[in-house]
Amino acid sequence: MMKKEELIKKWLDNDLSAEEQKTFEQLEDYNELIQMDKALKDFKAPDFSIDNTYKTLKPKLKSNTLKPKQWLKPLLKIAAIFAIGLSVYYFTTTLNTEVGTSIAQRTTIELPDASTVDLNANSTLTFNESHWNKNREVQLNGEAFFKVAKGQKFDVITTDGVVSVLGTQFNVKQRGSYFKVTCYEGLVGVTYNNKTVNLKPGYTFQIIDGKLLANEKENTAQPNWLRGESSFKSIPLKYVISEFENHYNFKINASTIDTSRLFTGSFTHKNLDLALQSITIPLNLSYSKTGKSIVLKRE
Known part of the structure; x- marks a missing residue:
């Protein structure tokens, strides 16, 4: 006849045959084990405590029919299941997109x-x-x-x-x-x-x-x-330049001009030179390009 601890291990693995299931149901600890299984299925992470669960379960187990060492592996497996469930719960509920x-x-x-x-x-x-x-x-x-x-x-x-x-x-x-x-x-x-x-x-x-x-x-x-154009009404030039850099992979050097000047107008997101002209001409500025750098100058 299969030993008690082997039955429990197979039960934890969901590997009991029909005959073994009948034997398992005759165990003295059957009700406690079923309650523990239900706790796993009803598990809610915020209210869960491994220590408290084990303290509650321990006095109910028949120590004279199963030695502590024989319970060690099943309990460790149960604790691992709880730990995994707890980790998954917090990971999935706190993860941002x-x-x-x-x-x-x-x-x-x-x-x-x-x-x-x-x-x-x-x-x-x-x-x-x-x-x-x-x-x-x-x-x-x-x-x-x-x-x-x-x-x-x-x-x-x-x-x-x-x-x-x-x-x-x-x-x-x-x-x-x-x-x-x-x-x-x-x-x-x-x-x-x-x-x-x-x-x-x-x-x-x-x-x-x-x-x-x-x-x-x-x-x-x-x-x-949304139509591929940035528009501004009396906005400081420094913010117009910053928005330009969001749409074109170029850095603008405006160190020699006053970027607090207000700009009203727009620039396209689809044509670099047309966009630069839309910004510089109304403000009487000129520009030069070198690589990925653009320098704005006063005319």
Whole structure:
């Protein structure tokens, strides 16, 4: 007849034959073992404690029918199963999904609720898919256009402020000290320095170098960058240059000119020289190219 510890090992491995199963069910510890198996199946990581589980189980086992050493391997196996389950739980529930774009690259992301995000060049979006049903929240570094499915609150977290909506279309740009939110549909709440401003369609909240700027109402249905063009209204040249570098693999040297000058206009993402001319001509500047470097000069 098979020994008790061998039966238990085979039970742990789900390897019992029909006859062995009947023998296993006659064991004195059968009920305790079944309870332990149920605990494994009902396992929830936050409430689990290996030490407490073992302390509860130990007094119930018949020490006179199975020596401690004979229980060692099965218990170690059970502990290993719990440990693996615990690790998998925390890994899968804390792991974030991060999507990034490089220079001159754009991408579209579909979130778990069918909301979509168009991510502009040199930007990063981070979210947790496992917690999405309870917490619709993303972290943004760069620029993105959002189409949010209706549902509970949706938050876009940036280093400058938090943008909160229920279901709408809006654009968020956060690059350095340049923070801009534009509402295209629905209602958008922007929290900055513990104060919340609600934006209706066409209106913009814009902070540059810590200063709140007044903006004219926009009449476009989507941001211009989705059509391959960056547009600016009275924006310091240094931010125009920075945005140019997000779309072209060139570095601009503007050390001899005043980059605090305000620029109004746009540049294309598809033609380097045309983009440079669109920036320099209105400001009476010239440029020269050497390799991957561009120098801006006063005419």
